[in-house]
Amino acid sequence: MIIEMTDVNKDYIQGKMTVPALKHVNLQVEEGDYLAIMGPSGSGKTTLMNIIGLLDVQTSGTYLLDGNRVDTLNDSALAVLRNRLIGFVFQQFNLLPKLSAQDNVALPLLYANVPKKERRERAAAALEKVGLADRMNFRPNQLSGGQCQRVAIARAMVGGPKLLLADEPTGALDSKSGEQVMELFSQLNAEGTTIVLITHDQKVSTYARVTRHIFDGELR
Amino acid sequence: MFENIALAFQGIWSHKLRSFLTMLGIIIGIGSIIAIVSTIKGTNEQIKENLIGSGNNTVSISIYRGDSPMSFDYEGVPDGLTQITEETMSKIQALKEVAAATKYVERTYSGNVFRGDTAYNGAVRGIEPDYFSVAGYEVYLGRTLEDSDLAGYTKVAILDATAAATLFPNENPVGKTLEVAGEPFTVAGLVRKSSRFEPVIKTFKDYNTYMSRSAGEIFIPSAVWPVVYMYDEPEKVLLRATDTDSMTDAGKKAADILSGTVTAQDITYRSEDLLEQAKKLQDLSSSTNKQLIWIASISLLVGGIGVMNIMLVSVTERTREIGLKKAIGAKKARILRQFLTEAAVLTSIGGLIGVGAGIIMARVVSGMSGAPMAIDVTASAIAVAFSMVIGIVFGFIPAVKASNLNPIEALRRD
Ligand SMILES: Nc1ncnc2c1ncn2[C@@H]1O[C@H](COP(=O)(O)OP(=O)(O)O)[C@@H](O)[C@H]1O
Ligand SMILES: [Mg+2]
Numbered sequence: 001m002i003i004e005m006t007d008v009n010k011d012y013i014q015g016k017m018t019v020p021a022l023k024h025v026n027l028q029v030e031e032g033d034y035l036a037i038m039g040p041s042g043s044g045k046t047t048l049m050n051i052i053g054l055l056d057v058q059t060s061g062t063y064l065l066d067g068n069r070v071d072t073l074n075d076s077a078l079a080v081l082r083n084r085l086i087g088f089v090f091q092q093f094n095l096l097p098k099l100s101a102q103d104n105v106a107l108p109l110l111y112a113n114v115p116k117k118e119r120r121e122r123a124a125a126a127l128e129k130v131g132l133a134d135r136m137n138f139r140p141n142q143l144s145g146g147q148c149q150r151v152a153i154a155r156a157m158v159g160g161p162k163l164l165l166a167d168e169p170t171g172a173l174d175s176k177s178g179e180q181v182m183e184l185f186s187q188l189n190a191e192g193t194t195i196v197l198i199t200h201d202q203k204v205s206t207y208a209r210v211t212r213h214i215f216d217g218e219l220r
Numbered sequence: 221m222f223e224n225i226a227l228a229f230q231g232i233w234s235h236k237l238r239s240f241l242t243m244l245g246i247i248i249g250i251g252s253i254i255a256i257v258s259t260i261k262g263t264n265e266q267i268k269e270n271l272i273g274s275g276n277n278t279v280s281i282s283i284y285r286g287d288s289p290m291s292f293d294y295e296g297v298p299d300g301l302t303q304i305t306e307e308t309m310s311k312i313q314a315l316k317e318v319a320a321a322t323k324y325v326e327r328t329y330s331g332n333v334f335r336g337d338t339a340y341n342g343a344v345r346g347i348e349p350d351y352f353s354v355a356g357y358e359v360y361l362g363r364t365l366e367d368s369d370l371a372g373y374t375k376v377a378i379l380d381a382t383a384a385a386t387l388f389p390n391e392n393p394v395g396k397t398l399e400v401a402g403e404p405f406t407v408a409g410l411v412r413k414s415s416r417f418e419p420v421i422k423t424f425k426d427y428n429t430y431m432s433r434s435a436g437e438i439f440i441p442s443a444v445w446p447v448v449y450m451y452d453e454p455e456k457v458l459l460r461a462t463d464t465d466s467m468t469d470a471g472k473k474a475a476d477i478l479s480g481t482v483t484a485q486d487i488t489y490r491s492e493d494l495l496e497q498a499k500k501l502q503d504l505s506s507s508t509n510k511q512l513i514w515i516a517s518i519s520l521l522v523g524g525i526g527v528m529n530i531m532l533v534s535v536t537e538r539t540r541e542i543g544l545k546k547a548i549g550a551k552k553a554r555i556l557r558q559f560l561t562e563a564a565v566l567t568s569i570g571g572l573i574g575v576g577a578g579i580i581m582a583r584v585v586s587g588m589s590g591a592p593m594a595i596d597v598t599a600s601a602i603a604v605a606f607s608m609v610i611g612i613v614f615g616f617i618p619a620v621k622a623s624n625l626n627p628i629e630a631l632r633r634d
Binding site: 050053055056075076079080082083084088090094096098107108110111112116155 | 223230231234540541543544545546547548549550551552553554627628631
């Protein structure tokens with residue numbers, strides 16, 4: 001079991017008000033699964049992904065990632081786990097504008113203290129895999145949105161994570177680029193990567209093997 | 221680490237104008253300090269050179285009663301103070317700080333030298349032939365003093381230019397006669413300080429400092445001294461140290477050896493330490509300029525605050541980048557290091573440019589005012605290192621702010 005959430009709640013404190021963003025969430029994801037989480041805007045999708053991705057901590061309940069309790073780990077241990085276990089794909093790509101595609105992809109390896117030569121080789125291989133071997137030295141502003149998202153996917157995969165977390169990965173793309181991205185995900189899942197995909201697009205969710213729905217912080 | 225530095229350079233280069241403006245405070249601060257230091261150093265070296273004479277390094281050792289120099293012409297020679305023996309001279313010459321030494325007798329103000337009705341009031345010295353080589357004099361007209369002059373009690377005199385100008389204005393003195401205590405002396409030659417040493421005189425103060433010692437010099441063989449002055453008159457010693465920095469030691473050790481031969485109460489040999497005198501003058505000129513350094517430091521403080529300000533702006537601008545880096549596994553410490561490196565690289569470059577600007581400033585000022593300047597490598601290195609420290613100190617708050625950014629907040633922002 002890679003993700004095991006039991007009775008997870010997340011409250012945001014806003015002034016004197018408590019805003020419950022997640023309510024009694026139970027979620028199990030096996031290794032190799034491909035799960036889509038669908039829900040309208042403001043339903044708590046991003047909140048859930050942040051907790052799964054160790055960027056945020058639940059208010060109550062237990063969360064085991066790859067069998068480990070993570071709510072007691074310190075900042076630096078969490079950084080290491082994120083680096084080793086998880087690849088992130090965001091709606092806005094979040095590439096560093098000053099770096100080439102290759103350097104962007106190599107970034108997680110830098111934080112894993114991989115030597116420079118190996119970083120460059122592995123980044124090149126990852127870019128080749130997403131079909132951008134010929135765009136290695138392009139900067140993000142020289143690439144289309146679909147190409148940027150594929151660079152971001154290469155960056156998410158370069159360290160060989162068990163889990164790929166994607167928050168609205170096609171949200172900023174035209175439908176053709178979106179399809180390319182989704183096909184890439186299917187291929188990665190076929191090769192064994194567990195994928196949790198967050199979307200409000202019905203068509204996108206059809207690529208997943210399982211779809212769960214979230215409404216108002218409740219996961220069904 | 222090198223990657224961080226390389227990245228920092230990239231970041232600075234891609235914001236050339238902003239980086240330059242940020243560095244400006246540091247550049248001005250370091251620049252003024254280096255300019256001041258270069259001027260201080262230049263002045264100091266010139267003082268040292270003027271007083272000591274580069275490569276000459278002579279120290280003179282005189283006889284004191286209590287704290288005042290003795291003059292035998294009216295005090296007489298006290299018991300317990302004798303002439304210097306050859307053995308004592310060998311001991312002095314054997315000191316490792318001493319390159320050469322010679323003994324001589326002296327009247328600082330001679331009242332008994334005339335040529336016709338013209339009186340001469342400069343110094344008269346009874347010397348041995350090696351005096352000129354120890355003192356760094358060269359004969360430029362006529363001949364020098366020889367051993368035969370001492371052996372034969374020849375009444376010859378060697379003059380410096382001032383003495384010659386006083387007694388023999390507008391004529392060649394060599395071969396002419398002057399009188400010392402009524403005895404005729406033939407002028408054998410004229411000497412001057414070797415051309416290596418030429419004090420640089422720019423102000424009246426300089427003139428007083430360096431020129432007051434040259435009221436004229438006349439040299440006669442020490443063998444004939446008793447004929448015109450006194451028998452068995454105790455000698456002074458002139459020595460040349462092996463190098464400038466040994467002058468103090470050479471003088472002190474030789475004076476100790478000489479004082480050891482004295483049995484008279486209250487009488488000692490003392491070295492006239494030009495190096496120490498030079499240091500006193502240097503301290504005087506430095507202390508005024510050091511105040512200026514404090515003022516320049518304020519500019520550095522302002523520069524540091526400027527760096528902090530820009531770094532804070534930079535952290536805000538790069539919130540998204542920081543959030544992303546943390547999300548994909550960068551630890552706090554790494555983000556902290558990144559920003560500290562950036563600040564340190566920025567201010568170090570500022571420091572380097574400042575050192576360059578300071579040297580140019582000093583050159584320009586020196587060119588316009590004639591004040592000397594010299595590049596101080598140590599001070600320059602310290603200045604650059606100090607700039608780096610400023611970067612680290614003032615970059616610390618922004619760097620902490622960056623490393624504490626919450627990645628969720630950072631990524632949410634658009
Ligand atoms: N930092 C926050 N502070 C307060 N409320 C928040 C915060 N983040 C999210 N929320 C609230 O939590 C709920 C879920 O938000 P989110 O997880 O971003 O939804 P989604 O991604 O599905 O659009 C929303 O009502 C949102 O306003
Ligand atoms: Mg969302």
